[in-house]
Amino acid sequence: MNYEFTIIIPVYNEEDNLERVEKELKDYMAICTKKAKVLFVNDGSKDRSQQLIEAICQRNENFSFVKFAQNKGLSAAIKAGFDYADTPLVGYIDSDLQTSPEDFNLLLEHIDKYDLVTGVRADRKDSFVKNASSTIANGIRRAFTHDGMDDTGCPLKVIKTDYAKRIPMFKGLHRFLPAMILLQNGSIVQIPIRHFPRMAGTAKFGLWNRLLGPLMDCFAYLWMKKKYINYQVDKIG
Template sequence: MSYRLTVVVPVYNEQDNLLRVEKVFKDYFEIAAVPTQVLFVNDGSKDRSQELIEEICARSEGFQFISFAQNCGLSAAIKAGFDYTTTPLVGYIDSDLQTTPEDFNILIKYAEEYDLVTGHRADRKDSFVKNMSSTIANNIRRAFTHDGMDDTGCPLKIIKTDYAKRIPMFRGLHRFLPAMIMLQNGKTIQVPIRHFPRIAGTAKFGLWNRLLGPLMDCFAYLWMKKKYINYDVAKRSDG
């Protein structure tokens, strides 16, 4: 099959969610707006995640994986997924499935005109503390980046792969994907999507790394923005 979209699914100790990820995506493949495949990125899980991932990839078409030798963090997992993607479009979703693959069909409608399409969890199904800390963090990021995004941490995105591969990812920069596309003079848009409570597994980010982490990352972003290089090739030789 000639796939058009690769969905990167970072995994860190998500053994209780992976079979559900398989089922939900197999259902989604039947209704996907464009031919779609999944790329698991196992971020050094200590549970049975890798075993389950290999079983899924062996028995189900449309699933692939890469596995880190050790835990490197969410930014590294997303960056590796971008690097190993060969389709024109690359998506991202968390393995906790608090967002649904079905909503990629909403985002894909904008993927021709825009270089990044990100979801906006307008009706989040999280605790008050988690919602409030995320709101504060988003306000901090927006003040630094001026990206106009209300929910940069939403784990449902589609990016043109050429742009995704040029993102100079470092730890924490997964929170700045829209801003990093804008540094490339790319066009971004946010689109309302559905959000669901976590059914299994545990959240990997707490109150402090939702607030202090983003604040520190903002200064890294400002440094990156100052040093970032853009160029346009006007002409090249054949061959």
């Protein structure tokens, strides 16, 4: 159907959110500025998420899914989405819907000029500890990556798929997507978006995931930056 945009939705034990995800994504696709489809990536959920995902996909032709055999983490789920995407553009949004699908249109306005457009959450509706740890972690990442991004963990992004597929993903790399685009000599920009409280389910990241883990990942990024191979083909005979 000449789809232009694949929206990846990583899922891990989100049974209480999935019917709302279906409704909001269906509503959004009616106003999306690109011909869009949805790809659920079930990261080994242990609740009823897979049953609900399959029912959603059966009644919506532009919804599909990939199911992991076991839990592998958010970076793996995003990578699987990149691997299975077959559209020129790919984006992702968390299944807790603390960001709005409608704000994809704000990002899509800029994707012709940039290779990655990421949201930056304005007026975040999270706890003081979560906000503070995220602010510190983002500062640490900026110091290591020099990507200039204020909110690399924002779960609303649009990327040109050929760039996304060339990202050598590792655990924790979902926080470094802008920096990985820069390694490809790509261009990036951040756009303010709305943020909402979590309505159902539980957060999957604690203080370790948000602060100490990302600090360790920064050293992995520096190693990758030093070893990263980037080339452009000038001519083929």
